[in-house]
Amino acid sequence: MALPDIKEKWTYKINEVTIGAIEQEGGTRGKTITVGGQTTLPLLSFEGNIPNKPVVAGYIANAVPDWPDTILKGIGDEVKSPVEWAQKSVQEFKVDLLSIKLIGADPHGKNATAEECAKTVSDVLKAVDVPLIIWGCGDDEKDSLVLQACAEAAKGENCLIGSAKESNYRTIVALCMANKHKIISEAPVDINIGKQVNILLRDIGYNLNDVIMFQTTAALGYGFDYVYTISERARIAGLKGDALMALPQICDVGGEVFRVKEAVADEDALPGWGALEKRGPMWEAVCAGNYLQAGADIVIMAHPVAIKNIRQAIDKLF
Amino acid sequence: MADCTVSFQPHNKAVTVRKGTTLLEAALKANITINNLCGGDGICGRCKMIIKKGNIPEEVSGKLTREEITRGYVLACLTQVMENLVVEIPPETLAREKIVDDEDADRFKEFGQLAQAGDEFVFSPIVKKIYLDLDSPTLDNNTADQQRVCEAVHREIGSGATQMGLKIIRNLPAILRGNNYKVTATVGFRRDIAEIMNIEPGNTAGKNYMIVIDIGTTTIVAHLVDANRIRTIAAKACFNSQGIYGSEVTSRIISAEKRGIVELQKLLISDINGLIRGLAKEDRINLKDITAVVCAGNTVMSHFLLGLPTRYIRRKPYTPTSVDPPPFRAVEVGIQINPRGLLYSLPGISGWVGSDITAGILATNIIDRDGISLLVDIGTNGEIIVGNREWLVACSASAGPALEGANVTCGIRAETGAIEKVYIKNRKIQYKTIGFVPPKGFCGSGIIDLVSVLFNMGIIDRRGRFLDGLDEGVQELNGQKVYLLVDRKKSGHGNHVFISESDIENVITAKAAIFAAMKILLARLDMSFDDVSHFYIAGAFGNHIDIESAISIGLIPNIDRNKIIFAGNTSVKGAKLAAYFQHAFNRVAQIRAKTTYYDLMGADDYVEEFRKAMFLPHTDIELFKGEKVWQKA
Numbered sequence: 032m033a034l035p036d037i038k039e040k041w042t043y044k045i046n047e048v049t050i051g052a053i054e055q056e057g058g059t060r061g062k063t064i065t066v067g068g069q070t071t072l073p074l075l076s077f078e079g080n081i082p083n084k085p086v087v088a089g090y091i092a093n094a095v096p097d098w099p100d101t102i103l104k105g106i107g108d109e110v111k112s113p114v115e116w117a118q119k120s121v122q123e124f125k126v127d128l129l130s131i132k133l134i135g136a137d138p139h140g141k142n143a144t145a146e147e148c149a150k151t152v153s154d155v156l157k158a159v160d161v162p163l164i165i166w167g168c169g170d171d172e173k174d175s176l177v178l179q180a181c182a183e184a185a186k187g188e189n190c191l192i193g194s195a196k197e198s199n200y201r202t203i204v205a206l207c208m209a210n211k212h213k214i215i216s217e218a219p220v221d222i223n224i225g226k227q228v229n230i231l232l233r234d235i236g237y238n239l240n241d242v243i244m245f246q247t248t249a250a251l252g253y254g255f256d257y258v259y260t261i262s263e264r265a266r267i268a269g270l271k272g273d274a275l276m277a278l279p280q281i282c283d284v285g286g287e288v289f290r291v292k293e294a295v296a297d298e299d300a301l302p303g304w305g306a307l308e309k310r311g312p313m314w315e316a317v318c319a320g321n322y323l324q325a326g327a328d329i330v331i332m333a334h335p336v337a338i339k340n341i342r343q344a345i346d347k348l349f
Numbered sequence: 350m351a352d353c354t355v356s357f358q359p360h361n362k363a364v365t366v367r368k369g370t371t372l373l374e375a376a377l378k379a380n381i382t383i384n385n386l387c388g389g390d391g392i393c394g395r396c397k398m399i400i401k402k403g404n405i406p407e408e409v410s411g412k413l414t415r416e417e418i419t420r421g422y423v424l425a426c427l428t429q430v431m432e433n434l435v436v437e438i439p440p441e442t443l444a445r446e447k448i449v450d451d452e453d454a455d456r457f458k459e460f461g462q463l464a465q466a467g468d469e470f471v472f473s474p475i476v477k478k479i480y481l482d483l484d485s486p487t488l489d490n491n492t493a494d495q496q497r498v499c500e501a502v503h504r505e506i507g508s509g510a511t512q513m514g515l516k517i518i519r520n521l522p523a524i525l526r527g528n529n530y531k532v533t534a535t536v537g538f539r540r541d542i543a544e545i546m547n548i549e550p551g552n553t554a555g556k557n558y559m560i561v562i563d564i565g566t567t568t569i570v571a572h573l574v575d576a577n578r579i580r581t582i583a584a585k586a587c588f589n590s591q592g593i594y595g596s597e598v599t600s601r602i603i604s605a606e607k608r609g610i611v612e613l614q615k616l617l618i619s620d621i622n623g624l625i626r627g628l629a630k631e632d633r634i635n636l637k638d639i640t641a642v643v644c645a646g647n648t649v650m651s652h653f654l655l656g657l658p659t660r661y662i663r664r665k666p667y668t669p670t671s672v673d674p675p676p677f678r679a680v681e682v683g684i685q686i687n688p689r690g691l692l693y694s695l696p697g698i699s700g701w702v703g704s705d706i707t708a709g710i711l712a713t714n715i716i717d718r719d720g721i722s723l724l725v726d727i728g729t730n731g732e733i734i735v736g737n738r739e740w741l742v743a744c745s746a747s748a749g750p751a752l753e754g755a756n757v758t759c760g761i762r763a764e765t766g767a768i769e770k771v772y773i774k775n776r777k778i779q780y781k782t783i784g785f786v787p788p789k790g791f792c793g794s795g796i797i798d799l800v801s802v803l804f805n806m807g808i809i810d811r812r813g814r815f816l817d818g819l820d821e822g823v824q825e826l827n828g829q830k831v832y833l834l835v836d837r838k839k840s841g842h843g844n845h846v847f848i849s850e851s852d853i854e855n856v857i858t859a860k861a862a863i864f865a866a867m868k869i870l871l872a873r874l875d876m877s878f879d880d881v882s883h884f885y886i887a888g889a890f891g892n893h894i895d896i897e898s899a900i901s902i903g904l905i906p907n908i909d910r911n912k913i914i915f916a917g918n919t920s921v922k923g924a925k926l927a928a929y930f931q932h933a934f935n936r937v938a939q940i941r942a943k944t945t946y947y948d949l950m951g952a953d954d955y956v957e958e959f960r961k962a963m964f965l966p967h968t969d970i971e972l973f974k975g976e977k978v979w980q981k982a
Binding site for chain 1: 961963968
């Protein structure tokens with residue numbers, strides 16, 4: 032008797048989304064990045080096509096993140112300048128694209144103005160030629176100004192702008208449509224809200240082919256399993272034919288990992304856990320690797336050691 | 350402790366209460382029904398009164414506007430009486446009697462005929478008056494009085510055992526001989542036993558009436574029916590006065606634990622007596638000619654009716670005292686009809702599935718239909734039954750009172766002045782009130798319509814949030830975004846009539862709870878909405894819901910409209926069937942045996958399904974495909 036074919040047969044394809052625009056497309060990027068387009072789950076290439084490998088976006092910010100010195104040292108002194116950080120990430124860390132978090136705009140922090148943020152974005156775009164992901168600071172009110180200014184400053188560059196939530200999606204859609212950018216739709220670890228945000232975007236006329244989903248990211252040990260399952264369920268739903276879930280996904284690993292004690296506490300605080308300079312990037316890499324397995328198409332990462340490891344994993348496995 | 354006198358205007362009613370009593374309790378003591386939904390917790394802000402004379406301890410409530418406070422407004426439930434007071438009750442605070450149209454009676458007439466046409470349903474009311482023209486005893490036939498009567502009755506009714514109470518037997522010799530052996534026997538039936546419950550002089554058989562009641566948590570509906578033929582003479586409804594102890598059954602149970610069952614029973618019985626008196630008076634019927642009361646209601650209400658302890662219903666393992674009580678003398682619980690008249694309670698199923706549901710199953714006759722039927726009874730608790738000839742499964746979901754007009758800022762019960770319909774005409778939002786008077790608020794059907802209209806016009810998004818700048822009706826009122834439907838100048842009480850984002854959220858929550866429950870129950874049976882052949886919508890307000898509105902907000906699924914049947918108040922219909930057809934009454938036992946209760950509290954995917962339904966019309970918009978959805982211009 033012949034062995035039965037137990038291969039999964041998916042019926043649908045995940046949207047292909049391209050970020051960045053080269054000169055002919057009205058931008059100034061040296062290359063574009065395309066993600067999505069797969070017709071199977073990660074790694075299972077025998078069940079479908081995986082035309083685009085997952086990519087690593089380098090984490091940069093317009094203020095020095097509140098990370099331990101050991102981690103910042105691993106990245107280098109360039110963290111103090113978004114432009115230098117961007118250049119180092121592209122040249123030395125070999126990231127595929129960049130993700131700038133405008134945490135400096137936080138009204139409770141440095142409170143950088145929208146114009147200052149827009150200038151940073153312009154400077155970064157001038158300094159490197161990879162596509163750019165732009166995030167606000169998380170304060171809806173401030174972000175509506177900041178992202179508006181940045182979207183205008185980056186007009187034509189086909190950036191990916193984050194993030195559209197239930198609370199602010201209309202603003203984000205308006206500024207992305209006006210300046211020809213793409214959108215990250217965000218939901219708070221809830222697959223239903225994730226879908227709802229996509230529906231809301233579609234309802235006001237935004238094309239879901241230009242959207243990447245962000246189901247939020249949890250660091251390993253801090254709800255990682257929830258997000259993992261949600262990402263995987265979203266992907267399965269998409270492959271099964273739910274057009275509202277057939278979108279590529281992004282994970283902000285670097286932004287999340289260096290907030291949990293396992294990745295920030297020194298060995299004297301966690302005896303027996305090993306040196307932080309190794310443990311920090313390991314935590315980041317393990318976390319990122321797992322999200323890739325769940326279906327992430329873009330992982331945002333900060334530490335060069337972690338980036339190097341994930342780069343190898345992607346090249347060899349994905 | 351000292352006593353104080355509170356006089357209420359414009360009723361001119363004064364009551365003496367102990368110091369420290371709340372104004373709300375005082376009003377209740379004065380028999381004034383107050384529009385109160387939260388049960389006296391100071392949450393709903395409906396029980397506004399104006400202090401005309403006397404001082405009260407200061408109590409700050411966010412439910413009153415600055416303007417109202419300066420005008421002497423207080424919330425009755427938060428205000429303690431500490432000295433003699435004169436209090437004015439503004440009209441909007443007074444609860445009004447609900448308008449019951451005769452629609453229900455008309456529908457039933459048809460239904461009665463249909464049921465009668467069915468081979469099994471033979472007209473056999475649960476009480477029957479039989480005129481007996483007995484032979485006088487002779488030396489040849491000196492059968493004892495009781496046996497003479499029983500034999501005659503037996504000849505009339507056919508099979509079954511006959512019983513008679515001691516008191517009646519004692520009176521027999523006198524009443525028979527005093528009336529030349531021409532008397533009328535009133536016979537009450539339960540299963541196969543016939544009880545001769547009364548012997549009256551002469552022939553009164555033509556005058557025999559029954560009262561059929563649906564005891565709702567919010568509204569009590571009573572129908573006066575002729576026991577000699579299928580005829581609904583009149584219908585009346587009133588609020589359940591227990592409302593002052595909370596709008597949901599659980600808060601009533603808690604109140605009963607604090608204050609005693611008798612307190613809550615008294616309120617209910619007085620409501621019922623009021624309805625019966627009103628019905629009898631209008632139609633010039635003597636109370637003594639009303640020989641039976643047949644009640645259906647949720648299990649908790651049925652317990653309050655009989656004064657049965659309710660405390661174990663809300664505690665694990667949720668045991669009611671009785672779900673199938675025998676008939677009692679109505680007078681035993683204080684219901685004023687014929688002193689020997691009977692009170693029948695329809696059998697229920699469990700603590701959370703009461704006789705309103707068995708009545709609903711009876712009325713829709715889903716146990717005798719081909720294909721799968723689904724019955725949803727929309728109320729504070731949404732009850733859902735799915736089944737066919739072989740089996741029935743029931744579940745119950747706590748929806749909250751938003752669909753009944755509570756928990757919504759401008760929500761009122763279905764009464765004169767309630768907006769019951771909202772629609773679009775010439776691209777403008779229009780409305781219609783009950784009684785065609787200036788509006789005072791929305792009742793459930795109006796709220797469903799309004800949310801649907803706002804959504805379809807693109808004034809709110811799928812989460813129920815206002816999209817700015819799209820309609821001039823969207824305004825900022827007391828710091829919250831609202832849709833102003835009726836300006837205060839045009840309303841019936843001088844206040845704006847509007848709906849806020851949080852009101853809409855409450856409506857979405859309620860519809861999500863009901864939809865999720867339906868979906869899960871069907872999923873457990875490995876079915877979908879498409880497998881349902883008959884989709885019944887019941888509820889006291891179910892008569893008026895606009896089907897397209899209900900579908901467009903996702904309260905009911907987007908199925909073939911031909912499958913959807915509005916069944917109206919199936920609780921009262923089922924009780925009426927049971928009153929007219931003993932076979933129907935006995936069939937409730939079959940219904941009980943076939944019905945399984947599925948507890949949603951044990952369903953681990955309920956929250957997930959609920960979440961999915963918290964969207965207009967639903968997160969799985971594919972479920973509502975083809976449903977017209979606004980597109981941004």
